[in-house]
Amino acid sequence: MTFCFCNPAAQPNDLQTNPIIPITTSKVVKMQTMKSVARIKPRLGLVKRLAPVRLAQQKQTKILNDSVNSIRLDVEGQGAASFLIPRNLDNKPFQFNLSHSINADDKTDLCFSMHNDGTDDYVMFDGQRYDVDKEAIEDGETVSLVHFKAEEQWAWISVDQYHQIVKIGCGNINQASTLWTIQLGEEDFRLEKIDTIYVSNVSPLKAKTEWAPVVYDLPPVVKPQSVISLMDIQNKAAISIETLPAACQELYGMVSGEGITMEPMEVAAIEYSLRTPGCTLFKLLAGKRKHNEFDDPNQVYIRCTLGDHLGNSPGVPYVLEIWPSGCGSPIHNHSGASAIIKVLSGVLDVTWYDPVLAAGKLNDATGSNDKPRQIGNTTTFVKDQVTWMDDNLYGCHRLHNNGLMTCITIQCYQYPEEDRVHYEYFDFIEDTDDKLETKQFYPTSDIDFGDMMEVVKQELDDFEDNKPWLDYRKSQDGLSVVA
Ligand SMILES: [Fe+2]
Numbered sequence: 001m002t003f004c005f006c007n008p009a010a011q012p013n014d015l016q017t018n019p020i021i022p023i024t025t026s027k028v029v030k031m032q033t034m035k036s037v038a039r040i041k042p043r044l045g046l047v048k049r050l051a052p053v054r055l056a057q058q059k060q061t062k063i064l065n066d067s068v069n070s071i072r073l074d075v076e077g078q079g080a081a082s083f084l085i086p087r088n089l090d091n092k093p094f095q096f097n098l099s100h101s102i103n104a105d106d107k108t109d110l111c112f113s114m115h116n117d118g119t120d121d122y123v124m125f126d127g128q129r130y131d132v133d134k135e136a137i138e139d140g141e142t143v144s145l146v147h148f149k150a151e152e153q154w155a156w157i158s159v160d161q162y163h164q165i166v167k168i169g170c171g172n173i174n175q176a177s178t179l180w181t182i183q184l185g186e187e188d189f190r191l192e193k194i195d196t197i198y199v200s201n202v203s204p205l206k207a208k209t210e211w212a213p214v215v216y217d218l219p220p221v222v223k224p225q226s227v228i229s230l231m232d233i234q235n236k237a238a239i240s241i242e243t244l245p246a247a248c249q250e251l252y253g254m255v256s257g258e259g260i261t262m263e264p265m266e267v268a269a270i271e272y273s274l275r276t277p278g279c280t281l282f283k284l285l286a287g288k289r290k291h292n293e294f295d296d297p298n299q300v301y302i303r304c305t306l307g308d309h310l311g312n313s314p315g316v317p318y319v320l321e322i323w324p325s326g327c328g329s330p331i332h333n334h335s336g337a338s339a340i341i342k343v344l345s346g347v348l349d350v351t352w353y354d355p356v357l358a359a360g361k362l363n364d365a366t367g368s369n370d371k372p373r374q375i376g377n378t379t380t381f382v383k384d385q386v387t388w389m390d391d392n393l394y395g396c397h398r399l400h401n402n403g404l405m406t407c408i409t410i411q412c413y414q415y416p417e418e419d420r421v422h423y424e425y426f427d428f429i430e431d432t433d434d435k436l437e438t439k440q441f442y443p444t445s446d447i448d449f450g451d452m453m454e455v456v457k458q459e460l461d462d463f464e465d466n467k468p469w470l471d472y473r474k475s476q477d478g479l480s481v482v483a
Pocket residue numbers: 332334397
């Protein structure tokens with residue numbers, strides 16, 4: 001029997017061991033401010049105050065009632081407020097207002113007025129216009145707070161009185177989603193007394209707030225504490241698990257150990273079953289392609305659940321996922337859950353996006369099929385590397401196996417403790433010819449992990465000449481071993 005490991009659609013470089021490419025903001029819109037953005041020196045009264053470093057485990061998003069247009073900050077002078085605003089067909093400006101509500105006589109109002117001149121968004125503040133740096137916007141990306149293409153969109157503002165900075169953005173509240181960074185003068189004390197943020201000239205559908213201002217984002221790469229290097233810290237290239245939300249720490253504790261791995265023979269058995277007509281995974285994959293879950297034959301993968309549904313995650317919390325070469329997922333959210341993903345074999349490309357809208361909503365109501373904004377660069381993860389997410393950062397992504405061989409990952413999910421809804425669906429974008437609509441996907445199990453391993457090992461044992469597969473795993477060079 002002849003085996004061919006070559007996939008004409010893939011590139012030889014895909015088999016190389018790719019180093020982690022840290023997420024950068026090079027693709028993310030950089031801001032142009034009319035004033036200097038040089039880091040200010042701490043003023044006398046702030047010298048002893050610690051900078052509000054935005055650690056994920058410290059911050060917490062509070063979801064407020066529907067139709068709220070005013071938010072009280074937890075900490076005077078710092079924090080963020082986000083409002084879900086409906087699509088505005090008239091390009092009507094709206095305002096973010098910062099005020100001091102405790103003493104009416106001392107009320108401080110700062111108004112950031114959002115406009116669109118028919119082509120570009122800009123902010124008016126203190127009589128000055130602040131433009132987005134168009135050179136920093138990638139071709140094909142359309143980012144707007146006033147004239148956006150989705151049916152609705154989160155628009156947020158962050159107040160950071162320590163650094164004297166106001167940031168404005170859309171999507172999730174994070175640095176990568178920032179559209180404007182406005183630096184106030186060193187002698188401008190107006191941010192210190194801000195305790196209320198309200199939005200006017202628009203009727204928000206929902207609102208949420210965070211006590212911490214947007215300062216920087218944690219990297220998506222997680223490394224064990226023992227191998228974190230000085231350059232990882234310097235370049236924000238990787239973090240240790242202790243920095244992440246509690247739910248991520250619990251999940252990482254379960255799947256990061258050396259014992260969570262796959263033996264070469266186990267990988268070979270999965271590969272063999274997946275590629276051999278008549279075998280279990282081959283038939284399972286063909287059935288999923290026929291069912292066409294995500295309306296794209298290359299958006300297909302196999303989910304093997306480990307254990308039971310415990311009531312703390314969307315679906316069963318631990319899932320082994322099998323990604324055939326050239327296949328991937330659609331762009332999707334994760335029900336607000338925290339998650340850890342570890343690559344057990346092969347390579348996996350991860351790309352992050354602004355969150356997709358709730359099920360039934362159009363992510364591009366204009367019909368131009370512009371996808372949500374990509375956040376950062378696609379990062380390639382290889383065997384034993386780990387990435388994370390929560391609802392605020394990296395919670396909307398697309399996974400794809402561009403390698404020649406099957407990729408196998410362990411994914412695990414857990415709702416954060418403050419989640420009282422436990423929305424069970426992964427919302428994903430179905431990309432049709434004329435619209436980008438969000439649909440619901442319930443993360444079911446295609447096959448139990450234990451059952452799967454038992455059957456694929458048996459299938460490989462039953463094959464009388466499995467030497468080519470063993471040779472391949474030993475050689476680590478799939479192109480040279482074609483029996
Ligand atoms: Fe996912």
